[in-house]
Amino acid sequence: MNQSKYRGQKIAFLTQHGKQEVVAAALEPVLGCEVIHVSGYDTDLLGSFTRDVPRSGTQLDAARRKARKGMELAGLKIGLASEGSFSTDPYTGMMPWNREIMVLIDDELGIEVVGMAQGSTIAGQILTANWDDVEQFVRKLGFPQQQVVMRPQSEKDPRFIKGIGSWEKLGDAFTNLQMEADNRKVFVEPDLRAFASPTRMSHIAHASEDLAQRILSCCPQCAAPGFSVVQRQPGLPCELCGTPTTTYLSETLRCVLCKHEEMRQRQDLQYADPRHCPQCNP
Structure with missing residues (x-):
């Protein structure tokens, strides 16, 4: 675990929507860094939820643009950005869903680390x-x-x-x-x-916590921060009949710098709930 890479470092964070306090609260105690709130740029110009300015590119593209702009304005080589999206849930396709990402760009190391949180949210009109x-x-x-x-x-x-x-x-x-x-x-x-949506602010806080844990996970080959899960393989056996299920059995972790990969067996569970078994619950 890397607990010192960002200790004492200043990290630029551009926002005009009041995210700086929850982001700093999640990152500063864990990483020992200082989150520098950057203002002076209207981030709605990169896309707005009122639909008057469409967002170009993906959610991650927008976060990268914000991080780069914050780094430029602050004169720092390390920056953060947050970006949210709204859709329906990935399980039933019926529930309003919010997905938040937090990206860290470090031009000193040449890496990008992305944290994420998602969950149900409010919606309607x-x-x-x-x-x-x-x-x-x-x-x-x-x-x-x-x-x-x-x-x-x-x-x-x-x-x-x-x-x-x-x-x-x-x-x-x-x-x-x-x-x-x-x-x-x-x-x-x-x-x-x-700042106008408590549910969304909660998801931003969780995405920041996820980012912090990913940063603390270091590559066993090159020691770069951000050695984290990129894929999960299904197949955990059913608790009742032993049939491989859709519940994940192992994870693939990859370094954001040298691209070293490792597959690790799941340690927290030995068997899957029968609800996820194609035999017990076809």
Whole structure:
């Protein structure tokens, strides 16, 4: 385990959405580093959840661009960035799902390490001319802790008010936007920026913790940080009948620098739950 590579090092972290405290709390005590909050650049220019600026490339591409911009502004060779995405869950395809990644770029070592966390999240939208409908909807979201975005007319209207996090602002926005809408209707949805979404902020904290543990895992060949799991192989035997299941049996770990690989047998479980067995639960 490498506990000293980033001890005393300054790491740039560009954000305008209030992520710096949870990220620093996850990384600084474990790595001994100092997370430098970088501002002065509108990260929504790289893609926004209000859909007025589309994100180009993948989730990881966007995180890399943020990290590079933070490093440039801070004049540092090590940088961090966070990026989130929203979809449906990978299990049933029915539940709203949030995936957060945290990337560390270290130009001194020439490495990139990525941490990740994911889980269920809030979602929904409403188009209505009725205040009672709005009130009921935002309460289900967890308002005012979970903030909202409102638009006149429809989901596609380019006019919007974001960062609505109090009942007074909600009421004022509803009244004003109704007056701007030909159909007198207002569209309401969650504000998915990190500071406006407690669920998302929790996932960012977990992604930061995952990143810290990956950084502490060092390659047995070259000692570079970031020796971590890249693939899992199924086949753990069923507890009842011994049939190989979809539950993973072993993991492949790879170095981010020299690309050395090792396969390691799972140690925490000997048998799989029969629910995952093709014989016991076809």
